Amino acid sequence: MSTVDDKRNQIIEAALKRFSHFGIAKTSMSEVADDLKLSKANLYYYFPDKFALIEAIAYRIIDESDAAIEKAFDEAEGTLDLLIRMLEMKKAYVEKYYMLILNLHEMNIHEEKWKTLAKRLFQREVGTISRIFEQGIARNELVTFDVAATSELYVAMIRGLAMFCDHAAPHALIDRDEIARIFEKQKQAAAIVINGLRDR
Amino acid sequence: MSTVDDKRNQIIEAALKRFSHFGIAKTSMSEVADDLKLSKANLYYYFPDKFALIEAIAYRIIDESDAAIEKAFDEAEGTLDLLIRMLEMKKAYVEKYYMLILNLHEMNIHEEKWKTLAKRLFQREVGTISRIFEQGIARNELVTFDVAATSELYVAMIRGLAMFCDHAAPHALIDRDEIARIFEKQKQAAAIVINGLRDR
DNA sequence: TTTTGACCAAAATTTAAAAATAGTCAAATG
DNA sequence: CATTTGACTATTTTTAAATTTTGGTCAAAA
Numbered sequence: 308m309s310t311v312d313d314k315r316n317q318i319i320e321a322a323l324k325r326f327s328h329f330g331i332a333k334t335s336m337s338e339v340a341d342d343l344k345l346s347k348a349n350l351y352y353y354f355p356d357k358f359a360l361i362e363a364i365a366y367r368i369i370d371e372s373d374a375a376i377e378k379a380f381d382e383a384e385g386t387l388d389l390l391i392r393m394l395e396m397k398k399a400y401v402e403k404y405y406m407l408i409l410n411l412h413e414m415n416i417h418e419e420k421w422k423t424l425a426k427r428l429f430q431r432e433v434g435t436i437s438r439i440f441e442q443g444i445a446r447n448e449l450v451t452f453d454v455a456a457t458s459e460l461y462v463a464m465i466r467g468l469a470m471f472c473d474h475a476a477p478h479a480l481i482d483r484d485e486i487a488r489i490f491e492k493q494k495q496a497a498a499i500v501i502n503g504l505r506d507r
Numbered sequence: 508m509s510t511v512d513d514k515r516n517q518i519i520e521a522a523l524k525r526f527s528h529f530g531i532a533k534t535s536m537s538e539v540a541d542d543l544k545l546s547k548a549n550l551y552y553y554f555p556d557k558f559a560l561i562e563a564i565a566y567r568i569i570d571e572s573d574a575a576i577e578k579a580f581d582e583a584e585g586t587l588d589l590l591i592r593m594l595e596m597k598k599a600y601v602e603k604y605y606m607l608i609l610n611l612h613e614m615n616i617h618e619e620k621w622k623t624l625a626k627r628l629f630q631r632e633v634g635t636i637s638r639i640f641e642q643g644i645a646r647n648e649l650v651t652f653d654v655a656a657t658s659e660l661y662v663a664m665i666r667g668l669a670m671f672c673d674h675a676a677p678h679a680l681i682d683r684d685e686i687a688r689i690f691e692k693q694k695q696a697a698a699i700v701i702n703g704l705r706d707r
Numbered sequence: 708t709t710t711t712g713a714c715c716a717a718a719a720t721t722t723a724a725a726a727a728t729a730g731t732c733a734a735a736t737g
Numbered sequence: 738c739a740t741t742t743g744a745c746t747a748t749t750t751t752t753a754a755a756t757t758t759t760g761g762t763c764a765a766a767a
Contacts, residue, residue, distance in 0.1 A: 335758075335759055335760080336759075336760065336761085337758095337759075337760090347759095347760085347761085348761090348762080348763085351760090351761065351762080355761095356760075356761070357759095357760065357761090
């Protein structure tokens with residue numbers, strides 16, 4: 308790994324710490340720079356703007372979780388098991404990166420660049436779910452169906468459950484209990500969906 | 508109907524018009540009173556406070572929609588058909604009362620009274636879904652399952668889809684196209700859920 | 708190639724004043 | 738007695754101005 312990549316990684320890690328602790332809006336680029344004893348100007352040498360840093364972090368997390376899912380693909384016992392493992396992982400991420408993920412949702416999503424980022428992250432999750440479904444079909448565990456559409460629906464459903472669940476206010480702070488409750492509902496939903504797609 | 512009930516109804520209708528047009532926060536009690544050529548003080552003779560008026564409106568709408576569902580119960584061809592009819596009705600309400608429903612969601616839900624109202628409306632919807640599921644089970648169309656838990660999950664899922672869908676920002680204004688798209692996803696979700704519960 | 712201090716414009720925060728609004732009440736009306 | 742009202746207040750919400758913070762640039766240094 309080149310020295311510049313190494314520096315970029317250091318920055319990503321430092322920023323990730325602050326973002327997940329205080330949220331994106333509440334951490335300034337200077338603070339991230341200070342943590343690493345760099346000047347702000349130097350930080351901008353590695354990332355053209357704040358958004359690029361956020362993007363890098365987002366993709367870093369997704370890549371990590373993709374790698375984890377890759378492993379689960381071999382270990383899991385069936386489609387539902389895979390889906391539940393994925394939910395578990397996401398739960399762990401939510402707990403770990405709390406504020407970051409909260410912010411990522413309620414940011415200035417109106418702006419085009421945020422929309423496209425959100426859409427890409429969404430599509431990536433849909434892609435993973437698609438692969439899981441495809442495998443289920445290939446193994447004759449599931450009936451054949453429109454994988455693309457159903458995956459999209461599944462991800463939307465799961466995310467919707469996270470948004471809604473009972474803490475009615477979209478912006479309300481979510482505690483660990485709430486996360487656990489959401490996770491339970493998501494597992495139930497996954498079970499029902501898979502049951503609806505199962506080959507019998 | 509007593510004369511005081513009649514007056515209360517007039518007030519509810521006038522308020523409903525304004526609420527669904529401009530939203531709750533943006534219509535003052537004076538405006539509602541003016542529409543009916545009453546003094547504000549007189550309006551407060553019929554409703555102790557603004558929240559009571561909002562509550563009355565919410566229950567009015569729910570009651571209406573319950574009556575409509577009651578009719579559908581006899582006409583519908585099966586459980587899925589019933590669920591879809593219910594979704595259609597809700598879609599119509601969203602289109603009709605636009606701002607009101609939007610507001611109802613993003614209001615000061617943190618306050619206890621709002622929470623309890625939201626919870627009650629939710630539970631009422633869950634109750635209706637429960638009846639639909641029970642009927643499906645009684646007719647041997649569905650397998651037996653935990654109706655209470657599943658109904659709650661179903662309503663949460665459907666609402667979650669409405670919140671999420673793709674207009675990522677919770678507060679973004681939703682247009683008719685978006686409503687239609689949400690409706691489609693909800694129908695798909697209903698179909699998959701019912702498929703998962705079907706007795707075969 | 709990497710790093711920095713000095714700098715700027717735009718955005719966020721704070722503050723105080725002004726306006727609007729929910730809700731009250733004694734008195735009037737019928 | 739049931740209904741209505743104008744006048745009043747306490748609290749929010751809006752507005753606007755002053756101030757600070759922050760994202761981002763750049764020429765020059767290491």
